[in-house]
Amino acid sequence: MTRWLIPLLIVGLVASAFASVLAGSVWLTPREALYALLPDQPDLAGLIVTQIRLPRVILSIAIGGILGLSGAVMQGLLRNPLAEPGLLGVSAGASLGAVIAIYYGFAASFTLAAPLFGLTGAFVTTGIAFLLARGGGTLSLILAGAAVSSIAGAGVSLALNLSPNPYAAYEIMTWLMGSLADRSWDHVRLAAPFILTGGAMLLFTGRALDALALGEAQAESLGIAVSRTRMLALIGTALGVGGATAVSGTIGFVGLIAPHLVRPLVAHRPGHVLVPAMLVGAVLVTLADIASRTLVFRGMPLNLGVFISLIGAPFFLWLVLHVRRRTA
C-alpha cells in the first residue's frame, strides 16, 4: 500500500486538476480543453483555459500542497495531532496585512496590493513570534505564535469595526473567507517563488521528524540538530503559507486534515507523512475549488474557505472522537 500511495495520489491530483480546467460557469469538453492548451488559440475556450482556469488550477495545487505539507511538518515537529500551519501566526499576519491594504484603499488602486501586504504581514508576525521565542523551546514558540495571532486577529476586527463603508467591510469579509476567484498569472508569479522555496525547506525536515517521534532529547542524541529543524520548519512555513495565504486568503483545515488522512497509510511515521500530505492537500483544495465554482446557492457562489470549513469542521469532530477512542 505504502509503495502505491504516492503514484495513486499523483494520478488523483492530475485527474482533479483536469476536471478543474473543465468545470465552471462555462463547461468545456475534454476535447475543447486540450485544443485550448495548444499555443495561439484565440477563441473563447482558449482564453478561458489559459487566462482563467490554468492559473487558478496551479494556485489551488500549490496552495493546497503547501498547506498539507506544512501541517504535516508542524504536527511532526510539535508531536501533536492538532497542530496546524496557522499556529505560528502566519495566517493571521497575512490576513491583517491584506486587510490593511483593503482598508486603506491600496487594493482598489493596485491589484497585487492585498497579496503583497499579506506577505509582509505574514513575515512580520512570524518574525515577531520567533524573536519572542528566541532561546526557548518548542512550547515558547507555540505560545508566542498564539499571542501574535491574537494581536493580528484583533487588528482585523478593528478594521472591520472602523471600516469606512459597508463595501470595504464586505470586501474585507470576502477576503477573509478565502477564495481563488479572479486570480491571474500575476498571482501565480507572486506566490510561486515563496511557496516553492518554503516547500523545499519543509521537505528537508523529513528525517529529523521521524527521529523526533522519540522526543527531542533522543532525537538530538541521534545526531539531529533539533533547533535547526525548528528553524527550517518555521521559515519554510512562513514563506510557503505566507505566500499562499497572501493570494488566497485564509483557508483553514487543509493543513490539519491532510496529514491525518494519510498517516495510517504510511505507518504513522511523521517524516513519511510529508509528501502524501502535500499531495492530498493539493487534491482537497483543487476539488473544493471546483465545488466552490459549480455549487451556487441563491445566486451566490460559495467561497473556497467557507466550503472547506463546512467539510473540514465535521471531519475535525470525527477526528477528535477517533483519536480519543484510539488513545483511550
Add this chain to the structure above:
Amino acid sequence: MSTLRFNGVSARRGERLVLDGISASIPSGHLAAVIGPNGAGKSTLLDIASGLKRPTQGSVEIGGVDLHRLGWRELARLRAYLPQRAGVDWPITVERVVALGLTPSLPAFGGVPASWLPAINEALQACDLLELRDRPATQLSGGELARAMLARAIVGNPALLIVDEPTAGLDPRHAIDAVQRLRGRADAGCTVLMAIHDLDLALACADSILAIRDGRLLAHGPIHEVVTEAVLTSLYEVPVRLLRDGDGMSVRFLKSGVHS
C-alpha cells in the same frame, strides 16, 4: 579501547554550579552506576557524558578523543543515550522504532537499506521483541517499552551507552530485567553509564559507582572498595545500614534518623 574519562568537569546552570570538578574514568566493558540524591547533578553529568551539553570547564574523553570535538553524526554513531522515561509519540511499530536508532547512519532521504536489516533483527532478538515487532509502540506495557527503547539504543552497536534511570516506573521483575540487559551490554564490551535510584540493584549489577552530592564526586571506584555505610549516609543524609548475606549486599535506610 573506549574508556570514558571525565577530566575536571564543571557545569553551571545560570549562576548555580551544578557540577564541580568531576574527574573519573570508566573502562570499556564496565557498567558504572551514578548514584546520589535528587538534584545532585546526575542527569547533568549524563547529558555531558553523552555530548548533549557542554561542560563549562573540563572535558570528556571516549577512547582518548574529546567527545565535544566529534561531529554530531559521528558522536551519534559512537554513543547511544536513553533519557528518563523515554517514549514514542506516534503509534509506530516496534520494528520501525528500533530502526530509528540507525538514523545517524542513514542518508538524508530514502528508507533503511537492506544491509541494516540483520542489525535490526539482532537488536529485536537481544531484547526479546521478535514477537512484538509489528505492535505499535504506544500500545506496549512499561516493561516492553523499556525493552524497545533499549533495542533502539543498541541497534547501531554503540561503544558507549548512557541511560538515565532505566528502572523508573518499572516493577521489580522488569527493573531487574532492564539492569541485567545493561549488564549484558557491558559484558559484550560496551561502556555503560547509568543513573539509578535503586541502590540494591546498582550494588548487585554494577562494576563501579560514582556517588555525587551537590555536584561533587563523593566517591568513585569499584563497589566493594567504595560503598560503605559512611559514604551512603553522607550521600543521602539518612542513616544507612549495609546488610550482607548469601544473596549479596542490600541497603537499609533507617528512617528513625530522619528529622522532619
